[in-house]
Amino acid sequence: KAGVTQTPRYLIKTRGQQVTLSCSPISGHRSVSWYQQTPGQGLQFLFEYFSETQRNKGNFPGRFSGRQFSNSRSEMNVSTLELGDSALYLCASSFQGSASQETQYFGPGTRLLVL
């Protein structure tokens, strides 16, 4: 079974631009969660999508948004990029989502650099 895939793996943008990242979950998984990893902050939860609906959201500004498609693939979008958005963005998939105490499987991440 193929694992979680994320595209692109690396991205360089400039301040003020917007960016879209993509995540394909493990086949059969319906929940996709997104996390931001920055040095010293660990992994911080952005949001979770389940069956095309946002089920949970972390404490990030509205510039961060996401969506999920009927095939469970998910995208996240960051608008008006700031230098502080430079981070590794990870997505994780599971069948029912973290509320079920089910293991989440992570993709390799997209490393975003904002100049």
Next chain:
Amino acid sequence: DQQVKQNSPSLSVQEGRISILNCDYTNSMFDYFLWYKKYPAEGPTFLISISSIKDKNEDGRFTVFLNKSAKHLSLHIVPSQPGDSAVYFCAADTDKLIFGTGTRLQVFP
């Protein structure tokens, strides 16, 4: 405010010895915890979990201990191997995963 804390950013252990990674949490309602391991350029990989109904869970060389009264958990790796060198994250599983900031383990020969 960090609800899950890993106060040691790094740990260095000799091969064959025990590695002990610690994690503290603040919310006594947390009842399920996981440890993930992360290599550079890869996503975190699930290692082991523990529910609050237990105080210990073992999987091969990895054992997680949970002390609910102290709101503390620890991951023991015995014996440590060079391939264990990675960043280890503990996480509380609520309606989302709440991660600590990680501990970088280096196992040297």
